[in-house]
Structure formats: structure tokens, C-alpha cells
Amino acid sequence: MRAAHTVQQVRDAEADLMRGLPEGALMQRAATGLATAIADLLGATYGARVLLLVGGGDNGGDALWAGAVLARRGASVEAVLLSEHAHAEGLAALRARGGRVVTATESSRPDVVVDGVVGIGGRPGLRPEAVEALAQHPGVPVVAVDVPSGVDVDSGRVDGDHVRADLTVTFGTHKVAHLVDPAAEAAGVVHLVDLGLDLPDAAVTALQATDVAALLPRPGGVDHKYTRGVVGVRAGSDAYPGAAVLCTAGAATGLAGMVRYAGAAADAVRAAHPEVVVGGGRVQAWVVGSGGDADAEQALADALADGVPTVVDADALQHVRTHGGELVLTPHAGELARMLDLERAEVEADGLAVARRAAATYGATVLLKGRHTLVARPDGAVRVTTSGVPWLAVAGAGDVLAGIIGSLLAGGLDPFDAASVGSWLHGAAATLVSDGGPLRAGAVADAVPTTVRRLLL
The missing domain is CATH 3.40.50.10260 (YjeF N-terminal domain)
Structure with missing residues (x-):
């Protein structure tokens, strides 16, 4: 660390x-x-x-x-x-x-x-x-x-x-x-x-590869898909079916045992990810909001009704109120500015203080996306993600990140660990697949298994 x-x-x-x-x-x-x-x-x-x-x-x-x-x-x-x-x-x-x-x-x-x-x-x-x-x-x-x-x-x-x-x-x-x-x-x-x-212990830290390897959930010899955790995804809409595809791609990287999808982009998800189960059922965590458009408010309400840890992204963020549950909020600077009634420039100038304020205000883990992503806990502890490359600033990357974090929540990590480990893996996978050049958001999800394998060698 x-x-x-x-x-x-x-x-x-x-x-x-x-x-x-x-x-x-x-x-x-x-x-x-x-x-x-x-x-x-x-x-x-x-x-x-x-x-x-x-x-x-x-x-x-x-x-x-x-x-x-x-x-x-x-x-x-x-x-x-x-x-x-x-x-x-x-x-x-x-x-x-x-x-x-x-x-x-x-x-x-x-x-x-x-x-x-x-x-x-x-x-x-x-x-x-x-x-x-x-x-x-x-x-x-x-x-x-x-x-x-x-x-x-x-x-x-x-x-x-x-x-x-x-x-x-x-x-x-x-x-x-x-x-x-x-x-x-x-x-x-x-x-x-x-x-x-x-x-003494520091309130601001950054995970290193050995820390991530130690925190990653690993299946045991008697585990099966249900004991490894089921992550549900309520993402995408008629207007943005690609967000559902990318979010489920992040969730279906093998970090959890199973992915369920509930949303308006079922056909697109089935076509891209045949291993994803479309339809209802029990889950250990939800991912909500990526490309949710007008469906996001109801999707968030349905997810919160289950009382399980939930990743709240993109369109669902505007509907979050102080909840006190096991939430991971994943705004970029503009979204966090709207959530706290600030200007975007204020968030970008003082990200550490603003992320801490948001975590305390919402009683949730807040992941503020950026070149060095900040993961803040309500008690003021912050982890900084230093993995990643500039090429990761591409449409759809946040959808993949939300899915990765959701799978880690379903696998048993607490919100702070799931968000910081997920952010680190997301950056490391992007670095791997970029190899110094441009990348696609979906390719980042594809690179997560190899990234994990190298960590565990």
C-alpha cells in the first residue's frame, strides 16, 4: 500500500x-x-x-x-x-x-x-x-x-x-x-x-498490485456459480443499448459466478454475452444506471428494494438520496458537481475535499473518476487509483468499470474495497490492452481475466 x-x-x-x-x-x-x-x-x-x-x-x-x-x-x-x-x-x-x-x-x-x-x-x-x-x-x-x-x-x-x-x-x-x-x-x-x-496510518492511500491480489475474491474447491456471487445489471435503455452490453461485459469478466440482466436491452445483451442470464432472480449486488436514460429512476428504486449492495452510475446518480446502505456511487466531475450543486471546475480543482464531502453527504462510497480516480469512504478514508493510461478516456469505459465493481461486490468485497480494487483492475487492464495506443471500452473488459491471472502468478 x-x-x-x-x-x-x-x-x-x-x-x-x-x-x-x-x-x-x-x-x-x-x-x-x-x-x-x-x-x-x-x-x-x-x-x-x-x-x-x-x-x-x-x-x-x-x-x-x-x-x-x-x-x-x-x-x-x-x-x-x-x-x-x-x-x-x-x-x-x-x-x-x-x-x-x-x-x-x-x-x-x-x-x-x-x-x-x-x-x-x-x-x-x-x-x-x-x-x-x-x-x-x-x-x-x-x-x-x-x-x-x-x-x-x-x-x-x-x-x-x-x-x-x-x-x-x-x-x-x-x-x-x-x-x-x-x-x-x-x-x-x-x-x-x-x-x-x-x-502513523495515512488517510490517503493507493493500492499496489500486491494489495489488489490479496483482496481479490478467489473461488475455493467447493465453490459453484451461486456461492461465488450473482451480480445483477439494470443498465441500458432503448436509446442506449450499448451501455447495457458494456456494463454486462464488465460484470461478466469471471470475478463473480453469474450475471443476471434486467432491462430494455435484453436482445443486445443476449447477442453479445450468451453466458448472461436475462430475467429476474436473486442477486448479491446490483449495478444500475449506465445508459439508463428515462428508465434509470425506476431501475434504481427496484434495485434498492432488494437491500443488497448497489453500484449507482450515470443516469441513476441524479435520483440518489442519502441512503446509508452499501452503495458505490461512480460519478465523473460533472455529475458530482450536479449532485452537490457545485461548478465542475470546483470539483476538478479540489477533488479530494469534494469526494470526501460527497461520501459524507450521501453516506456512501464515492468513486470520483479522473486521471487519478478517488475512492472516498464516509469516514474520510480515500484510496487513489494510479493505474491506467490516458487512452482510457473513451466512451463506454465507465460502463465497464461499473460492471467490474458490481461483480466484486457480489463476490463479497465491501463497497470501499470493491470500488478501489475494481478501479485498479480497470486501469491495469486498460494499460495492458492499450500497449501505448488507442483502445475500445469493450477490449478493457476482455483484458480483465489476463490482468487478474498475471496478478495471481
């Missing part, structure tokens, strides 16, 4: 660790890890040109000490000091190894820019002199120290100017801004340097 801790949690853990270490030892660990990551990015250190943008905190100190390490290895290192309070020991070390202090306009065109402007304690946004220094060398790779300067570390928000890094080297643990968009998009690739911190 990848955990994302808050600034205060990190500071408390660092303070505890430093009590047993010589002064400056923790910064040396961080700087050495940072220098190693920069060297790996450069490929060859000797003769490389490195530009440090240095603020006044420990973040700037990490950059200066890392610069000293790189200078010792033969790099040409220049530092632009953006504060009168640059870390004195780090600056002395850099100068002792041949590094130079320059102004932004004097700096040579570097091979890499190191963003040591603002650390995890900084406020969102950048001062004009930092913006100007960053603008001097467009197109040069940027390595952020701990977090991209200017983002809100604990929320993932970005307000005003901020660094857009190609690589972020962070220390001790991931922070919320590394996982939650839009800040996570600004972080680029994130590399973690272990500092040996003793950290």
Missing part, C-alpha cells in the same frame, strides 16, 4: 527520528538520495550542468547539499538563491566543491533544473522572482525536491503559479500532493527516498 501522509505527520516523524541522530544526518540522507536520483536522470554526472533554484528552508538545503555531491562527482553546479536565508552549511559545502552562486539571468543553460524553492511547509503559489527564474530555461527537465514548489501539499490543489516537474524526489513517505490531482500531475514521476521514518 502506498501511503500519503500529511505535512504534520511527516514533521512529527522526522522530529522523533532526529532525536536519535547526529545533527544534520537526516538532511544528508535526503540530499544523497536526491543527488543519486538526479544522476540517474542525467545518465552521466561528469560534465553535466546542474542549476539549483534555492529557497530559504530545509528544502533549499537539500538542494544545496545534493549539488555539492554532484559537484564532487564532476558536475558543473550553479545556484540561484531566491532567499536571503539560504541554508548556510549547504551553501558552504557547495562552494567548497566548486559550485557557483549566480543570478537567474547569469545562469548557463543547464541539463537539469532542481526545484528547491519551497518545501512541504510552503503556501500555494510562487513569488514572481521564482517564476522568473523558472522561465529562464524552457524545455529543460525539472527535478522537484520533495514536492513541486507552489502546490498545496495536503490537498492536491494548485492555486496560482507552480512548478511542473518531470521528476519529484520525495523523502520518507509520499505526500497527498503526489497522488491527488491536479498537484500529482505537476509532480511527474515520483521517486521515494526512504529515511526510516516511523509513520
Whole structure:
């Protein structure tokens, strides 16, 4: 499990660790890890040109000490000091190894820019002199120290100017801004340097492949189709029969023992999925709403009457009220905005807070779709999905996702686990089938069995 801790949690853990270490030892660990990551990015250190943008905190100190390490290895290192309070020991070390202090306009065109402007304690946004220094060398790779300067570390928000890094080297643990968009998009690739911190549980986490493998329901030797779970699908309509086909495709990936379909697109479902049973019967979970059009309100009422866990998607979302049952709501930003009477831009700017608000308001697990999908529980716990590729932004992908989550609910997972495991599998299957290029939503469903098989090897 990848955990994302808050600034205060990190500071408390660092303070505890430093009590047993010589002064400056923790910064040396961080700087050495940072220098190693920069060297790996450069490929060859000797003769490389490195530009440090240095603020006044420990973040700037990490950059200066890392610069000293790189200078010792033969790099040409220049530092632009953006504060009168640059870390004195780090600056002395850099100068002792041949590094130079320059102004932004004097700096040579570097091979890499190191963003040591603002650390995890900084406020969102950048001062004009930092913006100007960053603008001097467009197109040069940027390595952020701990977090991209200017983002809100604990929320993932970005307000005003901020660094857009190609690589972020962070220390001790991931922070919320590394996982939650839009800040996570600004972080680029994130590399973690272990500092040996003793950290508490984190409220924001991201499942990894081993976590998903451990959570997946697996059939035993005496199981049959009914004991493995039956998932019912109330999706599609006369206007949108394809949604029913795609939703049942997601449900019929083998994660549950059986799929029942009840809706207006029965002929299309029979033709595409002969293994799906059309008609009534008992189920352990429902999936409702994908392409439901005018049928969605009644479909939701019928599903909720059964009192089983239910995935509510697309057209059914507008009919959800606070329910308190085992619901998984799967809106995109526009749908969630309507559910909370917000503007879409507000949801996209502050997804973590809005997803938590929605989960608390509706008493349900809320899956907010996006580049990094958020799965929020009413108690505030959030899982972030980091699997997937941009090609997954295609019509019908959400219908498949709803079906996958429904099959996991029917298989016995609770709503939070079903939504987060289903989202991870959906992204991983898309990555597999995309292979770097375009994909179809139905192909994502087809790739789920292979994705699961590889997880369980």
C-alpha cells in the first residue's frame, strides 16, 4: 500500500527520528538520495550542468547539499538563491566543491533544473522572482525536491503559479500532493527516498498490485456459480443499448459466478454475452444506471428494494438520496458537481475535499473518476487509483468499470474495497490492452481475466 501522509505527520516523524541522530544526518540522507536520483536522470554526472533554484528552508538545503555531491562527482553546479536565508552549511559545502552562486539571468543553460524553492511547509503559489527564474530555461527537465514548489501539499490543489516537474524526489513517505490531482500531475514521476521514518496510518492511500491480489475474491474447491456471487445489471435503455452490453461485459469478466440482466436491452445483451442470464432472480449486488436514460429512476428504486449492495452510475446518480446502505456511487466531475450543486471546475480543482464531502453527504462510497480516480469512504478514508493510461478516456469505459465493481461486490468485497480494487483492475487492464495506443471500452473488459491471472502468478 502506498501511503500519503500529511505535512504534520511527516514533521512529527522526522522530529522523533532526529532525536536519535547526529545533527544534520537526516538532511544528508535526503540530499544523497536526491543527488543519486538526479544522476540517474542525467545518465552521466561528469560534465553535466546542474542549476539549483534555492529557497530559504530545509528544502533549499537539500538542494544545496545534493549539488555539492554532484559537484564532487564532476558536475558543473550553479545556484540561484531566491532567499536571503539560504541554508548556510549547504551553501558552504557547495562552494567548497566548486559550485557557483549566480543570478537567474547569469545562469548557463543547464541539463537539469532542481526545484528547491519551497518545501512541504510552503503556501500555494510562487513569488514572481521564482517564476522568473523558472522561465529562464524552457524545455529543460525539472527535478522537484520533495514536492513541486507552489502546490498545496495536503490537498492536491494548485492555486496560482507552480512548478511542473518531470521528476519529484520525495523523502520518507509520499505526500497527498503526489497522488491527488491536479498537484500529482505537476509532480511527474515520483521517486521515494526512504529515511526510516516511523509513520502513523495515512488517510490517503493507493493500492499496489500486491494489495489488489490479496483482496481479490478467489473461488475455493467447493465453490459453484451461486456461492461465488450473482451480480445483477439494470443498465441500458432503448436509446442506449450499448451501455447495457458494456456494463454486462464488465460484470461478466469471471470475478463473480453469474450475471443476471434486467432491462430494455435484453436482445443486445443476449447477442453479445450468451453466458448472461436475462430475467429476474436473486442477486448479491446490483449495478444500475449506465445508459439508463428515462428508465434509470425506476431501475434504481427496484434495485434498492432488494437491500443488497448497489453500484449507482450515470443516469441513476441524479435520483440518489442519502441512503446509508452499501452503495458505490461512480460519478465523473460533472455529475458530482450536479449532485452537490457545485461548478465542475470546483470539483476538478479540489477533488479530494469534494469526494470526501460527497461520501459524507450521501453516506456512501464515492468513486470520483479522473486521471487519478478517488475512492472516498464516509469516514474520510480515500484510496487513489494510479493505474491506467490516458487512452482510457473513451466512451463506454465507465460502463465497464461499473460492471467490474458490481461483480466484486457480489463476490463479497465491501463497497470501499470493491470500488478501489475494481478501479485498479480497470486501469491495469486498460494499460495492458492499450500497449501505448488507442483502445475500445469493450477490449478493457476482455483484458480483465489476463490482468487478474498475471496478478495471481
